[in-house]
Amino acid sequence: MNFRDLEYFVQLTEDRNYTKTAQHFAVSQPTITYAVKRLEAELGVPLFIRDQSHHQLDLTLAGQEFGEHAKAILQELVTAKADIVTLTQQKIRFGLPPIIGTYYFPQLAKRLIQQNLMSHLQTFEAGSATLQQQLQSGEIDVALLGTVDPIEMAQIKTITLAKTDFKIIVSPKHDLQQQTAIKFAELKKEPFITLKEGFVHPAAFRKLAAINHFEPQIAYTTPDINVLKGMVHENVGISFFNRISLER
Secondary structure: OOHHHHHHHHHHHHHOOHHHHHHHHOOOHHHHHHHHHHHHHHHOOOOEEEEOOOOEEEEOHHHHHHHHHHHHHHHHHHHHHHHHHHHHHOOEEEEEOHHHHHHHHHHHHHHHHHOOOHHHEEEEEOOHHHHHHHHHHOOOOEEOOOOOOOOOOOOOOOOOOOOOOEEEEOOOOOHHHHOOOOOHHHHOOOEEEEEOEOEHHHHHHHHHHHHOOOOOEEEEEEOOHHHHHHHHHOOOOEEEEEHHHHOO
16 A cells, blocks of 8 residues: 555545546546555455446445545655654754863764764854853753753753863963962962853852952953963963863
């Protein structure tokens, strides 16, 4: 049983005329006749009765019953095709922070390609804090992001991929350059170059400052990681970075 035969049959139940149905599909009349015969042979019952006296084509009881099912089947087919088109065109709004994205996304790309998902990605670049807000508001569907504290929200499911440390970075010319470890409280007088709000770094930085009970001196704030590193290298100030950022 094929769908085209069902389409011919359903149209014929409405037209009650082989010629009219053939014209509707722009096919020959025998095409419609053979389609009905195939269905009758497969079902084992006649579907139409031709009333010769009134030149009328009527449905048998079996034909009436099958007609209702055939309409439902064709409607399901229309719905299925529409769903498949929607699925193939669907975009996944994917949040990607510049630092974390550079480090982790290449590792995910191969799997995304294997699952035929890469072409569905609509990428949004922003810092982790901004992306978390966009997840909560429904502006994006999924994101790779960093967070200081676990995300505990009913509408967001999280999977921990990795944990990383934060480090103080200084210029090769800085007095602290030779030290392998330092307490954050000892940096009260140091000028900091920081990333702007929207990244996970400012949240971690504020938390660490609060634990140590002092307000750090902020010499400059920038959204550009390379600018920040360049300023630190020139000894304009020191900075606070996670390990992944240093490996870029």
